Amino acid sequence: MGVYILQRLFQAVIVVILVSMVVFGIMHYLPGDPILVLSGIGMEGFSDEEIAEMRHKLLLDRPVYIQYGHWVWNLIQGDWGKSSSTNYPVLMEIKIRLPVTLQLAFGGWIIALIVGLTTGVISAVRRNSIMDTGATLISIFGVAMPNFWMGILLIYLFSIVLDWLPTAGFVSVFEDPVQGIRHLILPAIALGFMQAAVLMRQTRSGMLEILNQDYIKVARAKGLTERTVTWVHALKNASLPILTIMGLQLGRLIGGTVIIESIFGIPGLGRMAVQSIFMRDYMALQGVVLIVASGVVIINLFTDLLYTFLDPRIRYGGRA
Amino acid sequence: MNSEVETSAMSDEYLAPRGLKHFVGRLLKVRLAALGLFFIVVLIFCSIFAPVLAPRDPAAANGYRALESPSRDFLLGTDYLGRDILSRLIYGSRISLLVAVLSIGITVMIGVPLGLMSGYLGGWIDTVFMRLMDALYAFPPLLLALTLVAALGPSIINVIVAVGIVMIPTFSRLARAQTLSVREQTYVIAARTVGSPVRRILFRHIWPNVMAAIIVQSSLGMAVAILAESSLSYMGVGVRPPTATWGVMLAEGYPHLESNPWLSIIPGSAIFLTVLSLNLVGDALRDVLDPRLRGVT
Numbered sequence: 054m055g056v057y058i059l060q061r062l063f064q065a066v067i068v069v070i071l072v073s074m075v076v077f078g079i080m081h082y083l084p085g086d087p088i089l090v091l092s093g094i095g096m097e098g099f100s101d102e103e104i105a106e107m108r109h110k111l112l113l114d115r116p117v118y119i120q121y122g123h124w125v126w127n128l129i130q131g132d133w134g135k136s137s138s139t140n141y142p143v144l145m146e147i148k149i150r151l152p153v154t155l156q157l158a159f160g161g162w163i164i165a166l167i168v169g170l171t172t173g174v175i176s177a178v179r180r181n182s183i184m185d186t187g188a189t190l191i192s193i194f195g196v197a198m199p200n201f202w203m204g205i206l207l208i209y210l211f212s213i214v215l216d217w218l219p220t221a222g223f224v225s226v227f228e229d230p231v232q233g234i235r236h237l238i239l240p241a242i243a244l245g246f247m248q249a250a251v252l253m254r255q256t257r258s259g260m261l262e263i264l265n266q267d268y269i270k271v272a273r274a275k276g277l278t279e280r281t282v283t284w285v286h287a288l289k290n291a292s293l294p295i296l297t298i299m300g301l302q303l304g305r306l307i308g309g310t311v312i313i314e315s316i317f318g319i320p321g322l323g324r325m326a327v328q329s330i331f332m333r334d335y336m337a338l339q340g341v342v343l344i345v346a347s348g349v350v351i352i353n354l355f356t357d358l359l360y361t362f363l364d365p366r367i368r369y370g371g372r373a
Numbered sequence: 374m375n376s377e378v379e380t381s382a383m384s385d386e387y388l389a390p391r392g393l394k395h396f397v398g399r400l401l402k403v404r405l406a407a408l409g410l411f412f413i414v415v416l417i418f419c420s421i422f423a424p425v426l427a428p429r430d431p432a433a434a435n436g437y438r439a440l441e442s443p444s445r446d447f448l449l450g451t452d453y454l455g456r457d458i459l460s461r462l463i464y465g466s467r468i469s470l471l472v473a474v475l476s477i478g479i480t481v482m483i484g485v486p487l488g489l490m491s492g493y494l495g496g497w498i499d500t501v502f503m504r505l506m507d508a509l510y511a512f513p514p515l516l517l518a519l520t521l522v523a524a525l526g527p528s529i530i531n532v533i534v535a536v537g538i539v540m541i542p543t544f545s546r547l548a549r550a551q552t553l554s555v556r557e558q559t560y561v562i563a564a565r566t567v568g569s570p571v572r573r574i575l576f577r578h579i580w581p582n583v584m585a586a587i588i589v590q591s592s593l594g595m596a597v598a599i600l601a602e603s604s605l606s607y608m609g610v611g612v613r614p615p616t617a618t619w620g621v622m623l624a625e626g627y628p629h630l631e632s633n634p635w636l637s638i639i640p641g642s643a644i645f646l647t648v649l650s651l652n653l654v655g656d657a658l659r660d661v662l663d664p665r666l667r668g669v670t
Contacts, residue, residue, distance in 0.1 A: 071508030197649035202641035308513015
């Protein structure tokens with residue numbers, strides 16, 4: 054198991070290095086002069102000598118691998134550059150906005166978990182019933198529902214027509230739990246609904262497979278209640294593939310916040326990415342993309358390791 | 374040489390046991406898929422004959438008739454510039470289908486050969502390609518597409534390229550996994566033994582057996598492409614106004630949500646129904662082309 058964990062850690066480090074290369078490559082080959090990208094300022098009014106000096110200062114006259122090495126070294130030292138639109142260090146902006154995006158992503162994740170797991174289990178237990186058909190139809194629709202359209206429909210229904218919840222904005226759940234949750238409900242549902250549909254399908258098929266196993270028949274024969282058989286014995290054994298999906302979903306949810314934050318006016322990383330594109334603030338965009346992609350790699354690594362820890366076949370695989 | 378002919382014939386037979394008619398017949402037996410297929414056919418028809426079907430010029434503005442509700446003159450109403458929503462919806466289908474088909478084309482042309490080579494050749498080629506795919510896979514798809522469009526500039530071609538690149542890891546991983554399972558089949562070993570070149574083995578013997586999975590994934594991938602294009606256009610970084618796309622129509626309708634909700638509901642419904650239809654057809658294709666997966670979901 055130790056060797057496996059080390060191998061996975063090594064692979065994750067390699068992927069993060071490749072991710073940084075991809076980000077550097079995209080930013081380096083942006084159309085236009087890289088000075089515009091790296092300095093965040095235009096070149097109007099600068100003489101040729103001044104431009105050459107800036108080029109030298111930003112290492113643009115050096116080979117690409119030296120530029121990349123210098124960029125990575127700066128990243129490690131905490132110098133992620135300066136946002137040209139706000140003039141604040143990019144890392145500081147990320148530190149302010151990351152908790153906002155994480156609250157939204159976790160909110161979506163919890164919605165996906167509650168709706169997906171519950172409907173998936175009920176659907177499997179009551180196979181071919183009206184509830185099963187209804188849940189299956191909702192999952193088919195849910196997978197096809199664009200999250201931004203879902204967000205707009207939710208705003209129309211719950212904010213405009215019923216006036217139950219706020220249209221937009223963000224309040225941290227740690228500062229004001231009631232207002233925080235009120236502001237989080239609609240974006241979290243919009244974000245998590247599609248993932249709930251995916252999780253429901255996975256849970257249903259996993260549970261159907263498990264419910265036909267002999268040990269479930271034995272549990273029933275021993276007189277255990279149907280609730281214990283379903284939620285303790287069957288769900289526990291169906292949970293491993295579900296866990297993988299849930300881990301992968303957290304990464305996808307963080308990506309999905311890009312558009313949901315724009316609709317609900319939430320000041321998170323996704324909105325920062327979109328705003329930085331309009332402001333041509335490529336340092337900020339580079340920072341957001343790097344932190345989110347690296348975060349996804351780390352989440353996937355933890356999911357894999359958790360899977361290893363929970364599945365004895367993998368845990369003791371090396372000794373068998 | 375004879376053995377090669379025989380083995381490839383076997384592959385073809387495996388793919389389509391009783392011809393196209395039988396295949397379509399089985400596909401149409403799945404009722405929801407038949408509905409989805411019908412909707413897609415209607416959509417293709419609308420996009421091809423948009424100039425004939427659209428009652429008005431989709432870009433023609435008329436300030437006096439802005440934000441009108443659906444009526445006999447304007448079947449689906451007008452937007453904030455007085456443009457006919459029905460005409461814009463019909464023309465918007467062209468952009469959605471164009472992005473879906475061309476971006477999948479890019480993905481298949483790059484991702485599938487990478488996956489085939491990776492799976493068949495193995496070794497360092499496999500390691501390099503797959504780690505690169507892992508790196509691309511780490512990027513949330515929409516964020517990567519957003520970054521690529523920002524880098525390339527907002528235009529329909531760049532949206533197609535960006536969406537195509539975003540889907541490459543999924544297709545190459547799928548092609549690689551399928552190749553790994555086919556690589557050790559007797560007919561592939563036979564072709565290798567008689568000295569067939571790698572290119573011939575890949576495209577003559579392995580590709581026909583990988584194709585079914587790629588066709589299924591392409592149908593599902595088109596849905597993803599339409600979602601990605603409309604998301605990018607909605608955020609204002611994809612296809613730019615005044616070109617009529619469903620994402621742009623949604624974005625333009627959002628400020629008027631309180632007074633004119635249909636401006637958001639109509640284009641959103643078009644995106645939803647198209648994605649739903651492609652998903653239904655994709656699921657049915659999987660059931661028909663790969664019976665092992667039937668009933669799993």
